Amino acid sequence: MIKISIFKRLLTVYKIIGQTFGTWISPIITGFLLLILRIVVFIGSIFDYIFYSKIRNGQIKNPIIIVGNPRSGTTFLHHYLTSHKLGTGSQLWQMLYPTVVLQKIIRPFLPFLEKISPTRHHSTDAHKTSLQSVETDDASILFRYLDGFFLYGFLLSWNKNNLFDWVDPKKRDTSSRDFDWLESMWLRVLVSNNQNQIIGKLFSISANMPKFLHRFPNAKILYMVRDPLSVIPSGLSLVTGVLDKKFGFWSLEKEKRDRFIKRLYGALIELLKRFHSDWTSGKIDKNKVMIVHFDRMMGDFDGLMNDIIDFIEIEPSEDFKNDIKITAEKQRNFKSKHKYDLSKFGLTEQQIKDDCQIIYDTFLNANDKN
Numbered sequence: 001m002i003k004i005s006i007f008k009r010l011l012t013v014y015k016i017i018g019q020t021f022g023t024w025i026s027p028i029i030t031g032f033l034l035l036i037l038r039i040v041v042f043i044g045s046i047f048d049y050i051f052y053s054k055i056r057n058g059q060i061k062n063p064i065i066i067v068g069n070p071r072s073g074t075t076f077l078h079h080y081l082t083s084h085k086l087g088t089g090s091q092l093w094q095m096l097y098p099t100v101v102l103q104k105i106i107r108p109f110l111p112f113l114e115k116i117s118p119t120r121h122h123s124t125d126a127h128k129t130s131l132q133s134v135e136t137d138d139a140s141i142l143f144r145y146l147d148g149f150f151l152y153g154f155l156l157s158w159n160k161n162n163l164f165d166w167v168d169p170k171k172r173d174t175s176s177r178d179f180d181w182l183e184s185m186w187l188r189v190l191v192s193n194n195q196n197q198i199i200g201k202l203f204s205i206s207a208n209m210p211k212f213l214h215r216f217p218n219a220k221i222l223y224m225v226r227d228p229l230s231v232i233p234s235g236l237s238l239v240t241g242v243l244d245k246k247f248g249f250w251s252l253e254k255e256k257r258d259r260f261i262k263r264l265y266g267a268l269i270e271l272l273k274r275f276h277s278d279w280t281s282g283k284i285d286k287n288k289v290m291i292v293h294f295d296r297m298m299g300d301f302d303g304l305m306n307d308i309i310d311f312i313e314i315e316p317s318e319d320f321k322n323d324i325k326i327t328a329e330k331q332r333n334f335k336s337k338h339k340y341d342l343s344k345f346g347l348t349e350q351q352i353k354d355d356c357q358i359i360y361d362t363f364l365n366a367n368d369k370n
Helices: 006-021 026-051 053-057 074-083 092-096 100-116 138-145 149-154 175-193 209-215 228-247 254-280 294-299 301-312 318-333 349-355 357-369
Strands: 064-067 199-201 220-225 289-293
Touching (some): 064 074, 074 199, 074 220, 092 100, 149 228, 220 301, 289 294, 289 357, 349 357
Parallel strands (some): 064 199
């Protein structure tokens, strides 16, 4: 099992940023600020432990977790369920400042923090976000440990040698650490938001679903499936859009860009294949996972929501039922404005179809025949 210390990750990330983007000073300043933040968070977590028994003794029960590759429809479903108070999700600022005491202090200053937040670099054409947006819980692993698929997707992929092994649970399994942290953070979110039900979103557990379900045996998983011809280029566009706003991605050397895109493409494909392997081999308890097709979310939203309501075992209010009908009509009439040029990423339709053939056979073509 590979062991990579946080100091090695820090040094590697610093070298990558400097060598790739020519930025050597600002990462030091950012690192210093993050160190101060970690100290403050540590102090806040002590006060949390003292004042909140739910954090000391609580457990996350029956979490609803939305899983799937970026741009597969996970964000829409996550926002929809949390906006109707079926549960609560982690807002981005709560992942940055993951203590209840600290959140109480910071909450009044959120409008100011939004103006200086790194989210301003996010490509709003592909995915609107802010500090107060309910976001993917994978980000908390990055903030807490400078680790995980987020780190690989945005930074480690630039390295001359492929560092995918650093985040591959088959080569370096950090699931025990990560799942313990997620439970700790989710308990704080429940206390801070005065809620009892967590609704999370995690794309990384696509590669480690059996262990997640072992750690959270009462979880209900909503796994999003979308045509890879839409998911892959949209996911690539999302990440490169953020990097372009911050570092001018498309003005960098072509060799560096191509290496990064190739690595990121491979990681996105691997996430799909890992879940597929665990699903078809019987390692995943299918009673705990509902496959949610993106096309059905767009064309049969009301029928899909009825199935989801049954699966997560809730009693919908009349207002919620009425909103489902209204949203279903909007979904049927929705036309995406996003068009992606595969050649921009050095890809072809046939390449994606070939690389994802098993995904089509199991989840998409088979679904079309039913």
